Amino acid sequence: MQPMTRSDSTPPLMLSVSGARGLVDSTMTPEVAGAFAAAFGSELLEATPGKPLRLVIGRDGRDSGAKISAAVCSSLAGIGAEVVDIGVATTPTVGIMIRKTGSTGGIVITASHNPIEWNGIKCLDHDGLAPPPALADRIIRRFKTGDALEPGTSPRGTVSRDDSATRHHIDLVLEELDVEMIRANPTTVVLDSINASGCVGGKMLLDDLGCGLVHLNGEQTGLFAHTPEPTRENLVDLARLVGETTEARCGFAQDPDADRLAIVDEDGAYIGEEFTLVLAVLRHLQKNGPCDLVANLSTSRMIDDLAARFPGTKVHRSAVGEANVVAKMRETKAPLGGEGNGGVILPKIGWIRDSFVAMGLVLELLAAEKRALSSIVEELPRYAMIKEKLDLSTIGGRAVIDSALEALKTTFAAERLNDSDGVRIDFDEGWVHVRASNTEPILRVIAEAGTEEDARSLIERASKAAGLS
Numbered sequence: 001m002q003p004m005t006r007s008d009s010t011p012p013l014m015l016s017v018s019g020a021r022g023l024v025d026s027t028m029t030p031e032v033a034g035a036f037a038a039a040f041g042s043e044l045l046e047a048t049p050g051k052p053l054r055l056v057i058g059r060d061g062r063d064s065g066a067k068i069s070a071a072v073c074s075s076l077a078g079i080g081a082e083v084v085d086i087g088v089a090t091t092p093t094v095g096i097m098i099r100k101t102g103s104t105g106g107i108v109i110t111a112s113h114n115p116i117e118w119n120g121i122k123c124l125d126h127d128g129l130a131p132p133p134a135l136a137d138r139i140i141r142r143f144k145t146g147d148a149l150e151p152g153t154s155p156r157g158t159v160s161r162d163d164s165a166t167r168h169h170i171d172l173v174l175e176e177l178d179v180e181m182i183r184a185n186p187t188t189v190v191l192d193s194i195n196a197s198g199c200v201g202g203k204m205l206l207d208d209l210g211c212g213l214v215h216l217n218g219e220q221t222g223l224f225a226h227t228p229e230p231t232r233e234n235l236v237d238l239a240r241l242v243g244e245t246t247e248a249r250c251g252f253a254q255d256p257d258a259d260r261l262a263i264v265d266e267d268g269a270y271i272g273e274e275f276t277l278v279l280a281v282l283r284h285l286q287k288n289g290p291c292d293l294v295a296n297l298s299t300s301r302m303i304d305d306l307a308a309r310f311p312g313t314k315v316h317r318s319a320v321g322e323a324n325v326v327a328k329m330r331e332t333k334a335p336l337g338g339e340g341n342g343g344v345i346l347p348k349i350g351w352i353r354d355s356f357v358a359m360g361l362v363l364e365l366l367a368a369e370k371r372a373l374s375s376i377v378e379e380l381p382r383y384a385m386i387k388e389k390l391d392l393s394t395i396g397g398r399a400v401i402d403s404a405l406e407a408l409k410t411t412f413a414a415e416r417l418n419d420s421d422g423v424r425i426d427f428d429e430g431w432v433h434v435r436a437s438n439t440e441p442i443l444r445v446i447a448e449a450g451t452e453e454d455a456r457s458l459i460e461r462a463s464k465a466a467g468l469s
Contacts, residue, residue: 014120015143016438017136017323021111021120024064028119030071037072037107039142040123041079042149043135044104051104053081053157056097056124058089058165059109060257061196061222064119069109072121073159076107078151082158086165088220090197090258092354093169095128099350100168110197110257113229114440122257129351130323166201170356172349174208177360178367185367188212189359190251190264192238194228195221198258198355205356209363214245230255230262230342232270243268249366250373252359259353260342263362265374273342274300276358278380280344283365284336285310294328294337296320297424298433298446305381319421321438326351383430384452386459390443392436395468401436401443404466408434411465425462432458434466443468 013022013032020036022028045053055076059065065088073083086097091108098106105125111118123131123139131139142148189211193199199220206213216238217225227234230253242251242264251264263271263279281293281303290312295303298320307313318328325345329337338344343353344361362373369376392398408423416426422435422444430449437444445468447458463469 012441014438014440015140017130017133017321018438019120019122020143021114021118023117024119028068030067033068033109033121034071034075035146035148036121036139036143037075038079038148040105040107040139041076041081042147043139043142045079045149048104053079054084054101054103055081056084056086056094056101056103056106057109058086058091058094058097058106059197060091060111061088061199061220062109062111062116062119062256063222065109065222068119068121072107072109075151077157077159079149080154080157082160084160084162086162088197088222089165090169090201090355091122092259092350092352092356093165093197093201095124095350095352096169096172097162097165098124098126098128101162108257112257113255113260115227116224124352127351129326130321132323132327136323166204170201170204170208173205173354173356173360176346176348176357177209177364179209182363182367183210185370186210186212187249187363187366188214188245188247189363190214190216190238190242190245190248191218192216192235192251192253193218193258194224194226194254194256195219196224196228196254196256196258198254201258201356202252202254202359205359209360211363212247214241214248216241224256228256230260230273232272235262235264235270239264239268239270241268242266250362252355254355255342258355261344261355261358262342263373265377266372267374269374271373271377274302274340274385275377275380276342276362277338277340277344278302278306279365279376280338280358280361281306281336282376282380283361283368285313286365286368288335291336292316292332292334294318294325294332294334296325296339297418297421298435298444299338299340300383300385300448301431302381302383317418320435321421322353324421383448383450384455385446385448386452386455388445388459389437389440390445390468392441392443395443398436400467404443404468405434408462408466427458429454430458432462434462
């Protein structure tokens with residue numbers, strides 16, 4: 001089966017542990033989405049013969065999501081599945097509803113931080129987890145070969161609607177917070193929900209916590225007011241509005257499927273995504289004491305420095321990708337983990353990055369500390385991090401990746417190396433990580449050091465050694 005046609009200039013359909021992601025009406029069409037969903041459903045049916053196939057479906061609010069969701073629901077019903085459609089919902093909400101309904105798995109129609117021209121499919125298993133690499137590979141193989149059940153081979157399934165999902169999710173988050181302490185220390189928050197899936201739940205959570213809310217891009221229209229990745233350059237309006245709102249103690253920014261959170265302090269200064277996990281970890285350690293933590297290879301050293309303040313705390317590193325972080329969390333029984341892209345995972349609520357959890361823990365930290373967010377951040381370790389993207393089409397395509405990584409390992413063989421996901425090289429003065437993206441046709445080069453100049457130097461050394469500059 002050929003899942004798509006494209007010109008050489010069209011980015012390919014990205015297939016990975018993160019699911020399928022492509023350009024709407026080009027490499028990501030309702031037909032492609034239906035075929036991928038059928039491959040996922042068929043794999044689950046084969047793995048659990050004789051058991052009913054029940055799947056929860058949600059979408060991040062993009063305008064293209066409605067037709068893709070309809071195709072997914074129809075395709076799954078066609079192979080006999082019981083489909084529970086929860087409509088526009090965050091990715092963690094879908095995971096939570098899978099567990100609540102005892103479903104076999106679920107699908108989120110989302111392209112996460114990609115621009116609005118993109119959409120995709122993210123598969124989740126019965127725990128609401130992203131599939132492990134082996135299962136993801138089998139789904140992709142079925143999709144590519146067309147090895148999925150044909151509609152009509154079993155009685156047609158059903159599609160039902162459930163509108164209780166967001167309320168259930170927020171209630172779970174509230175159970176893990178000191179709600180009375182937060183309410184006793186009133187906070188005004190400026191929240192940018194980018195007109196996507198986090199709008200309703202974000203308002204619900206902040207209202208329940210007694211916070212004042214200035215809601216920027218808070219209508220669930222699916223029409224993004226700015227480029228959706230929550231980076232400094234995309235959050236100028238949020239930073240300005242926080243600075244202009246006298247009573248605001250912080251600003252939060254969600255991405256379209258609301259599994260990531262970026263933060264702005266009370267003065268409108270962009271703190272960013274790397275600090276989200278660190279602030280959540282700080283509150284968790286204050287409240288619960290030392291524990292095992294998990295972060296991926298591209299996450300800042302700040303979490304290691306913070307862990308050192310709580311003797312007995314150990315930070316484990318995983319390959320990049322939510323599924324890899326979760327696998328390491330389960331292995332180490334870590335009660336908290338995440339990624340430096342603003343993703344916080346609290347297994348008591350769900351095995352998925354969750355912006356509502358991140359917001360709750362940061363607000364609890366502010367209530368406990370009774371001081372400005374900028375003051376708390378000032379006392380945290382600080383590094384300069386530079387993230388670069390190299391378009392694979394400009395450097396020879398994916399064919400160059402293996403040789404580039406081998407060259408890095410040879411050149412820096414005397415340093416501390418981790419090649420579980422690309423190559424990360426740790427030097428005394430910092431680290432650099434070179435890896436291919438799972439979701440975009442790019443090579444990521446990330447470096448962190450004490451100063452921006454030193455971080456830039458690490459990128460230049462790595463790029464030169466890998467033959468990328």
